[in-house]
Amino acid sequence: MEANTRSTGRLPAAFLTPGSSSFMDFLGEHSPEMLPGNRVLPPVQGVIEAPHGTTIVAAAFPGGVVLAGDRRATMGNMIAQRDIEKVFPADEYSAVGIAGTAGLAVEMVKLFQLELEHFEKVEGAQLSLEGKANRLSTMIRSNLGMAMQGLAVVPLFAGYDVDRAKGRIFSYDVTGGRSEENGYAATGSGSVFARGSMKKLYRNDLTEQETTTLVIQALYDAADDDSATGGPDVARRIYPIVTVITEEGFRRLSDDESAELARAILEKRLEQPDGPRAALL
């Protein structure tokens, strides 16, 4: 095939070259400048100010997994956005929640979603859950240059493993290191408090309904102690985004469902500001 085929309007050779089922590989071959990892950041002094997303939590229950996030984005000590969305479906059986630099995170999610969809269309079959988790690892690693400049993206990946018939959670570090979490996990600035909260409340026999309550409790506790995490905003009707993935696939709780859960918790917290108490022994 001719090298310069763009002018004729036909599909360029790279489009018709058999081989990879990966959209990122194709992009790297055809227009490498569009890959986020190939961008070079000029050297800068100090920290770049950009909106940061904060806390994401996940918890597994028998038959599925719940992934949820608060709605705040901060820039330094300022609230950049009150109703940002940080939890996205990755495909029918998985979801990804992102903490870190919002702009880069949203781009990463978009590319990740496309990567999974592209594979599915080309191969006619879905990637395994491990395969998806590994793909996300690669993407985080390609952002390492940015992360060194303070523009890190640290996601939490959760999905229903169709082969093993259970919900699974994967957490990442800034270098793309991946580890599977048992039961529950959190990432972002409020993650320390959220993890502490879930540590005391989590049991591995919770129902779906209980698990959604658990993650909102954890987000509440994170917002309670971390100024960058947003709590339920009753006045503006902004509530956490809660998603559930089961055998039936991905489902995002409607605003009303999420509001109802958050308000029930809020109601209880009016009497007991620190939330439910665990037994001492």
Next chain:
Amino acid sequence: MSTPFYVSPQQAMADRAEYARKGIARGRSLVVLQFADGIVFVGENPSRALHKFSEIYDRIGFAAAGKYNEYENLRIGGVRYADLRGYTYDRDDVTARGLANVYAQTLGTIFSSNAEKPYEVELVVAEVGTEREGDQIYRLPHDGSIVDEHGSVAVGGNAEQISSYLDQRHRDDMSLAEALKLAVQALSRDTNGTEREIPAERLEVAVLDRTRPQQRKFKRIVGRQLARLLEADGDASAPTDVPSDVEEE
């Protein structure tokens, strides 16, 4: 160096067209029909792994008759084109018209280039609209032309006979079961007019269903769901009209 024989351009093109047409005619035919809720693809395909129909993008489906490796190559090219376009601009900016144009240019360039043999494929690119009026079906013959089709289209070996059969009987407001029945009837008529039975397991069926709640409207119909639709007796009020989104094997 020996002097090549002179072959007139007309003759050369006619030979190439003949070559491509013969290759396409060896494959089995397939049909694409509009029905009330979208577009249905029906074909005879003994293989369950090598598909004739597939998803290109949210609302766009692809069907091909002819040589497998050639249309598979074009299909993957189309998926890459659509995904890249959707990534660069927006999901709404990926259209069947754009894709059909790119395919036409590709097929046309290959057809008239002496360096390559013509592709022995005939493609259909279909896009389901939010309303019935928005549905689009494009047929792309081997030579790079585009035919804007309405209602029904057949490609492959016995295409002419099948399309005339479909043209007489097809209505745009058919239910899925009715359209499927008509398609199977059309496909089971042999060139000499005799009918033969095509069992459900040899049928490949897919729909672009505008009533699907998901963003991606393409869905294969297999197993029990297909059997139910075939048994539905073409009844417009049958509850099987709406394909359930639960995959059934």
